[in-house]
Each structure stands twice: as C-alpha cells, then as structure tokens.
Amino acid sequence: MLNIQKSVLSNGLKVVHSYDDSTQMVALNLLYKVGAKDESPDHTGFAHLFEHLMFGGSANIPDFDTPLQLAGGENNAWTNNDITNYYLTVPKQNVETAFWLESDRMLSLAFTPDSLEAQRSVVIEEFKQRCLNQPYGDVSHLLRALAYKVHPYSWPTIGKELSHIVDATLDDVKAFFFSYYVPNNAVLAITGNISFEETVRLAEKWFAPIPYREVRRKPMNIEPLQTEERRLEVERNVPLDSLFMAFHMCERLHADYYAYDILSDVLSNGRSSRLNQSLVQDKKLFSSIDAYISGTVDAGLFHITGKPAVGVSLEQAELAVWEELERLRSELIDVKELEKVKNKFESTYIFGNMNYLNLATNLAWFEMLSCAEDMEMEVEHYRQVSAEHLREVASQAFQRNNCSVIHYKKKDTGSCNNE
Structure with missing residues (x-):
C-alpha cells in the first residue's frame, strides 16, 4: 500500500x-x-x-x-x-x-x-x-x-x-x-x-500566495448515440494502404472501461494477441495491426488500425477484422487467455509505479479523475472483469452502426512507358 x-x-x-x-x-x-x-x-x-x-x-x-x-x-x-x-x-x-x-x-x-x-x-x-x-x-x-x-x-x-x-x-x-x-x-x-x-x-x-480565480468552464456537448456506419475514403501520397476503424466506447470512470481496455489487449498486446497471431502471422493479411483505446475522461474511442499486406485489398482486410470482432461478440474468451492478459497488465502497472516520476503522474491523474487513492484499486478492477462481461461489452460496441471507418489509400501515381 x-x-x-x-x-x-x-x-x-x-x-x-x-x-x-x-x-x-x-x-x-x-x-x-x-x-x-x-x-x-x-x-x-x-x-x-x-x-x-x-x-x-x-x-x-x-x-x-x-x-x-x-x-x-x-x-x-x-x-x-x-x-x-x-x-x-x-x-x-x-x-x-x-x-x-x-x-x-x-x-x-x-x-x-x-x-x-x-x-x-x-x-x-x-x-x-x-x-x-x-x-x-x-x-x-x-x-x-x-x-x-x-x-x-x-x-x-x-x-x-x-x-x-x-x-x-x-x-x-x-x-x-x-x-x-x-x-x-x-x-x-x-x-x-x-x-x-x-x-x-x-x-x-x-503556491499559497497565488490567488484563486474562477475557471471558465464551457458547456460540454454530449455526443449522441451513433446510429449508422460512417465511412470515408481518401487518397494520399503514402507508401501503403491503411485501415482505420473507431468504435464509440464509455467514459473513463464507467465500469465498462476496464473491459474495453482488456479487449484491446486481447486483440493486439504482444505477438500472441489475436489480431497479430491470426491476421499477421497465420493468414498474412496484414503487415501490421494494432488495437487501443483513447482513455479519455469523456466517452472515447476504441481504435483498430492496420496496414494490409501487399496484394490484399482494404475491403478484404476490413472483412477479416470484422470476423475477429465477431468471435469476441459470440464466444467467451478462454480462461488462460484472459488470465495472461490480466497478469501482463498487473506486472506492467506495478513495475511502472515503482518509478517515482511515474507515480507522481498517476497520483495527479487519479486525484483529478476522482481521488489519488483509487489508483491502488486499478489492478483489482481489471481482475474483476469476467469473460461474460467482455462478451457483453464486445457485443454492444463492435457493431457496424457504432463504427467509423477510413480507407486510406495509396495514390496511384501512374507509370511512364517509353516506346
């Protein structure tokens, strides 16, 4: 303690x-x-x-x-x-x-x-x-x-x-x-x-001599529920096509936050994570892929970003991601897989807070969110997330009407033939 x-x-x-x-x-x-x-x-x-x-x-x-x-x-x-x-x-x-x-x-x-x-x-x-x-x-x-x-x-x-x-x-x-x-x-x-x-x-x-001043808080608009899939396709001068997907998720202090964070780790934290194992190593549909949450105070976003392998279209790549998300929606995560993710979080979190500077940053962050003492409950919050809770959150979040998708395409610069 x-x-x-x-x-x-x-x-x-x-x-x-x-x-x-x-x-x-x-x-x-x-x-x-x-x-x-x-x-x-x-x-x-x-x-x-x-x-x-x-x-x-x-x-x-x-x-x-x-x-x-x-x-x-x-x-x-x-x-x-x-x-x-x-x-x-x-x-x-x-x-x-x-x-x-x-x-x-x-x-x-x-x-x-x-x-x-x-x-x-x-x-x-x-x-x-x-x-x-x-x-x-x-x-x-x-x-x-x-x-x-x-x-x-x-x-x-x-x-x-x-x-x-x-x-x-x-x-x-x-x-x-x-x-x-x-x-x-x-x-x-x-x-x-x-x-x-x-x-x-x-x-x-x-610090005490510095005067108290009124804080100018502006009204914060609450983002309405997204009801249909949003898509954008752009062409840019980039080396590779890329896929960007974002799903709305809860705010930082919501009980589901820990489930979203674990889901992102199940999908992409480490070589044995699902997206890397299935889509990069086994099926070779992506050269790289990642999943992460924004972690914002207000309702944030669950991101999935990836670069399809050579010869794989963005449509094929996106379909493969949806198939992996459907597994999370329909199947319970194996006990060993879930325990591995939780253990990895716990060791990273505890080791990180052994550094006095990291600890200072976390104390300030949690005191701003709620109270500094809450940071000592983080590991327990992650430990309490069940496979059933994860499936429930995945089912709620990973729907097309909750998704914004960008197909970011490499611009076709054409070729020059000399005859």
Whole structure:
C-alpha cells in the first residue's frame, strides 16, 4: 500500500504526496484540468500552444530551463484533449528551486510578443511536420471529425486548423491562461525523497500566495448515440494502404472501461494477441495491426488500425477484422487467455509505479479523475472483469452502426512507358 497524504491550500490547489526514500530525487507533477476540449471550436490548439508558452518565461523568471538545469533537474510536458501536464525531477537538496519555478509560471507567464511569436513558430512547424508533411498525418483530424459530431473531441490536441494558431493574439492567449491555469484548477503531486511536512511547507510558501480565480468552464456537448456506419475514403501520397476503424466506447470512470481496455489487449498486446497471431502471422493479411483505446475522461474511442499486406485489398482486410470482432461478440474468451492478459497488465502497472516520476503522474491523474487513492484499486478492477462481461461489452460496441471507418489509400501515381 502506498502512503498517500494530501492537503488543499486556501486557494484551492490540491497537493498529493507519497514518500520514497529509495531515491535521492524528487518529482513534481503539476496537472492542469484543461485540454483541447476546453477550447472554442474557432480557437483550437491553445492548450498545446500553452504547453510551449509555459517554458518561454514567467512573471519573474525570464528563462525556465537554465535555473532548473543548474539545480541538476530535468523537465518536460504533454497535453491531450483533457489535461495539460508538466513534470520535473530535481535532486532533493535543490527541491525548492522546483517549487519556485512552477509557482511563478502559475502566477503568470511573461506574455511578451517575442515569447508568443517564438512559441507560435515552434507550434506551426510542429503542425506542418506532424499533420501536413508526414504520411497519414491527417488521420486524427479525419477520424475524429467522422466519429464526433458535437463533442469537442472532434479535433486533435494540436488544433483543428493551422490558422487558429497563426491568428492567435496576445489578448486571446492571456484570456485562455487566466481562465484555466489557476491553482483551483490544478493538482500538484510530489513524490520521492521529501517528507509530507516539507512538501506542505514549500507548497504554502510558493503556491499559497497565488490567488484563486474562477475557471471558465464551457458547456460540454454530449455526443449522441451513433446510429449508422460512417465511412470515408481518401487518397494520399503514402507508401501503403491503411485501415482505420473507431468504435464509440464509455467514459473513463464507467465500469465498462476496464473491459474495453482488456479487449484491446486481447486483440493486439504482444505477438500472441489475436489480431497479430491470426491476421499477421497465420493468414498474412496484414503487415501490421494494432488495437487501443483513447482513455479519455469523456466517452472515447476504441481504435483498430492496420496496414494490409501487399496484394490484399482494404475491403478484404476490413472483412477479416470484422470476423475477429465477431468471435469476441459470440464466444467467451478462454480462461488462460484472459488470465495472461490480466497478469501482463498487473506486472506492467506495478513495475511502472515503482518509478517515482511515474507515480507522481498517476497520483495527479487519479486525484483529478476522482481521488489519488483509487489508483491502488486499478489492478483489482481489471481482475474483476469476467469473460461474460467482455462478451457483453464486445457485443454492444463492435457493431457496424457504432463504427467509423477510413480507407486510406495509396495514390496511384501512374507509370511512364517509353516506346
């Protein structure tokens, strides 16, 4: 059992702590409950832009990285549709540097035209590289827009359109920051070689003076039930045809979430998984295939993606996938197969949380979802999923009227014959 201790500052900041004396390091994970879904449909990509802006200088510290590096620390960040997450590690003797740095950029960013232009350029270049100039780079845009009609998961974290970042003003950026990057919309998780008492002292010293601010929550449209299959066919300059399928699934806190996750592992986790064994190794219909869940806070998607083998059409490949899904709908998963998947999850999960930084990230995530202590129930939740439950969920989810399909075809560039 983890020794999890918590405190809430007067400004609403949640502090979660777990002590680990096996390391001489401390990890700080600061999670803000703001992601791409909180953006306006005509101002997307802002949460991702802030992932970069938060390293461009804050109210009293012009350069974030240099003081941290001088203290022997490292840092990074990531954003998704639900949250923005910043983390750093530092030797325990220099831990106050970490509190100082993180609190100053929560207080306020520098908000200079130079900083905005510098980070805007980085994000624009990233958009071009990932979405415009990379094979299959537009798949996330296409598939999300196909699967979601009203929920803001209909655009990816990087943004719906490049113009939204190009046209962002300093006033737009300031308004977004002061609406979401506030102590009462954040969870600070601290793990490693620091006591709870010292954690609270430093949190009070550096974060408590930051004022509470109202969070601008926009109404979240609930995605209506999909009632018919949605299909899209595109041609692009890519090396191979590819199949993309997405099925609507439940939200993260729903009891069925664990069944969906296990189903994705049954299908594609490891060489002996069903899709790999049957469709890649035995029938040789695919060169590669994968299944995974989005894991989003609100109702998400169950993805199946694959590249058919040479000479296999997308229609043949898709039919083979449906046959494997029908097996899940009609047959109970063998006890040994199910136990193997559960054992693999348990070992990966427990081993992962032995790392103090991974633990800090998970503590912040679960405290944001419900409460940090719930992370200790994850293995048990997976253990409790039965073969009958899996068949029931598969039967409900893997239907054509719940599916969005993209046939992503290699463009026929033709040939030139010299006579």
